[in-house]
Amino acid sequence: MESIARARQLVKKYAHTVAVAGIDFEILENECFGFIGPNGAGKTTAMKMLYCFLPRTGGTLEVLGRDPSVHPELIKRDLGVIPQDTNLDTDLNVFENLTCYARYFGIPHAAASARAAELLDFVHLTEKRTSEIEELSSGMRRRLLIARGLINSPRLLILDEPTVGLDPQARHLIWNKLRELRAQNVTLILTTHYMDEAAELCDRVAVMDKGTILATGNPRELIRAHIGQEVLELNLTGIDPNAALAELRRLPVKVEASGQKLYIHCEDGRQVLHLLTESGYRHITRRPATLEDVFLTLTGRDLVD
Amino acid sequence: MINLSIRFSRVWHRNFDVFVKYMYVSLIGNLGDPILYLVAMGFGLGTFLGTIEGVSYVQFLAPGIIVSAAMFAATYECTYMSFLKMIHLKTYDAIIVTPVNIEDVVVGDIVWGTSKALFSAGIVCVVVAACGLMHSAWALLLPLLILIVGFHFASLAMCVTSTCPNFDYYSYFFELFITPLFFFSGIFFPLTHFPPWLRLVAHCSPLTHAVELSRALIMGYPPPHAAISVSILIIPAIILFYVSIVRMKKRIIK
Numbered sequence: 001m002e003s004i005a006r007a008r009q010l011v012k013k014y015a016h017t018v019a020v021a022g023i024d025f026e027i028l029e030n031e032c033f034g035f036i037g038p039n040g041a042g043k044t045t046a047m048k049m050l051y052c053f054l055p056r057t058g059g060t061l062e063v064l065g066r067d068p069s070v071h072p073e074l075i076k077r078d079l080g081v082i083p084q085d086t087n088l089d090t091d092l093n094v095f096e097n098l099t100c101y102a103r104y105f106g107i108p109h110a111a112a113s114a115r116a117a118e119l120l121d122f123v124h125l126t127e128k129r130t131s132e133i134e135e136l137s138s139g140m141r142r143r144l145l146i147a148r149g150l151i152n153s154p155r156l157l158i159l160d161e162p163t164v165g166l167d168p169q170a171r172h173l174i175w176n177k178l179r180e181l182r183a184q185n186v187t188l189i190l191t192t193h194y195m196d197e198a199a200e201l202c203d204r205v206a207v208m209d210k211g212t213i214l215a216t217g218n219p220r221e222l223i224r225a226h227i228g229q230e231v232l233e234l235n236l237t238g239i240d241p242n243a244a245l246a247e248l249r250r251l252p253v254k255v256e257a258s259g260q261k262l263y264i265h266c267e268d269g270r271q272v273l274h275l276l277t278e279s280g281y282r283h284i285t286r287r288p289a290t291l292e293d294v295f296l297t298l299t300g301r302d303l304v305d
Numbered sequence: 306m307i308n309l310s311i312r313f314s315r316v317w318h319r320n321f322d323v324f325v326k327y328m329y330v331s332l333i334g335n336l337g338d339p340i341l342y343l344v345a346m347g348f349g350l351g352t353f354l355g356t357i358e359g360v361s362y363v364q365f366l367a368p369g370i371i372v373s374a375a376m377f378a379a380t381y382e383c384t385y386m387s388f389l390k391m392i393h394l395k396t397y398d399a400i401i402v403t404p405v406n407i408e409d410v411v412v413g414d415i416v417w418g419t420s421k422a423l424f425s426a427g428i429v430c431v432v433v434a435a436c437g438l439m440h441s442a443w444a445l446l447l448p449l450l451i452l453i454v455g456f457h458f459a460s461l462a463m464c465v466t467s468t469c470p471n472f473d474y475y476s477y478f479f480e481l482f483i484t485p486l487f488f489f490s491g492i493f494f495p496l497t498h499f500p501p502w503l504r505l506v507a508h509c510s511p512l513t514h515a516v517e518l519s520r521a522l523i524m525g526y527p528p529p530h531a532a533i534s535v536s537i538l539i540i541p542a543i544i545l546f547y548v549s550i551v552r553m554k555k556r557i558i559k
């Protein structure tokens with residue numbers, strides 16, 4: 001499959017911070033690729049370099065086969081961007097936001113109006129066509145932002161935290177729209193600090209922390225490789241942690257401690273649960289391993305703020 | 306490297322659309338002041354003053370009010386309005402992820418500020434003409450003069466915007482620069498009674514030269530030093546235009 005974006009040792013330094021400290025990734029055509037990580041990990045900075053907003057400090061970067069530092073307008077032509085901060089044009093109404101944006105791409109007026117109407121329909125905002133931006137809920141604004149990002153029928157859509165701050169309904173609506181876009185062969189790059197969102201939408205994710213990528217891969221494969229099938233959470237209240245750890249050391253499991261809990265990573269939770277219960281342990285929760293476990297394991301459970 | 310293209314016109318067009326949308330509100334904001342000066346000072350105060358340099362006071366005042374309207378309109382667009390779009394509304398950020406580059410955005414706003422000057426000062430021209438205060442066919446060159454003045458002050462304002470941390474900064478710019486220019490550029494009284502050194506200072510003001518040219522065009526006499534006046538309006542404008550693009554780019558793309 002064709003490579004849509006590729007970075008080698010990509011670095012971005014601001015005056016006092018190294019926001020991106022040498023990352024490598026390759027994103028392929030038609031995939032949905034996620035950058036996941038806590039606030040401050042450097043996701044937005046990486047996105048801004050991808051969508052030709054920020055110049056890089058070091059390394060190489062190629063987007064849609066071109067270097068963003070040379071003729072960025074040729075890349076931006078085929079790019080859709082949904083930025084982290086909603087920056088709709090508040091001087092224009094909903095429909096005008098789309099047609100005005102179309103003009104920045106040089107799309108002729110008639111084609112722009114047709115495309116805008118089509119996109120309003122796509123994001124369920126046709127009824128808000130003549131509304132002002134202030135009249136929209138935050139979910140509606142985010143949907144309009146997505147419609148705006150699609151105005152030029154981009155090959156690549158970059159979404160920075162597309163659902164942050166939205167209620168569950170609004171989130172699911174956006175997820176559905178992103179799945180529809182995937183079906184239309186649009187390549188998606190998104191960032192999120194919601195692990196369930198990444199697991200839900202992404203073919204591959206890069207786990208970022210403090211400006212570096214800790215692991216890259218398919219969410220299910222990452223879970224299998226780093227955690228296993230299941231996680232048991234053992235509540236330590238009233239229990240001697242050392243005794244519990246000694247007990248667990250004899251089993252084929254990996255254990256992590258955080259706060260008042262032990263996290264037991266294992267393949268067969270039923271068997272481990274049985275053994276622990278026999279030894280007299282109670283207050284154990286058994287659940288499937290998630291991307292969140294991978295993330296917390298890679299970043300160190302206690303270190304994450 | 307400056308990466309400017311004709312795409313700046315798309316930014317201009319956006320501003321034009323917004324302007325048309327809020328036409329009536331901005332009409333009042335734009336024209337209130339110049340017309341007020343013309344009526345209150347020209348027809349009000351003027352009736353007590355007799356003649357200045359051989360003409361009625363309102364006749365003396367009108368040419369300066371026209372070019373000052375151009376100065377205020379261009380300055381306002383490229384200070385408060387551009388800052389709002391750059392910092393608060395993030396309009397610039399939204400535009401520069403399209404094929405329109407940051408240079409195009411800055412130039413689009415400067416050209417828009419110039420257009421706004423043409424619009425505001427143009428209406429003052431119409432009012433002045435309607436009052437029978439245009440006395441020469443040379444006045445047909447006024448739009449060209451207004452364009453130059455508008456471009457000059459739009460570029461200057463954009464330079465100020467490139468370093469502006471917040472709105473308060475503009476109050477200083479207006480109080481310490483624009484307002485003194487307005488009062489000491491020979492709009493309200495002739496500079497002939499100034500001591501020579503102060504006259505020289507006043508002639509460093511681009512607005513003084515704009516006023517002299519405007520008065521000459523309206524009355525139909527040759528301007529006192531046309532070549533110098535035009536140079537003082539155009540040469541700094543070109544430098545400021547270039548500097549504002551470079552500095553705005555540096556400010557936005559870190």
Ligand SMILES: Nc1ncnc2c1ncn2[C@@H]1O[C@H](COP(=O)(O)OP(=O)(O)O)[C@@H](O)[C@H]1O
Binds near residue numbers: 037041043046
């Ligand atoms: N314009 C900027 N100037 C200076 N530092 C910045 C700027 N933008 C982001 N940073 C810093 O870079 C780091 C990464 O930020 P960001 O890319 O926004 O992370 P994320 O999107 O993962 O939350 C943070 O430490 C942040 O404070």
Ligand SMILES: [Mg+2]
Binds near residue numbers: 040043044084160161
């Ligand atoms: Mg971010």
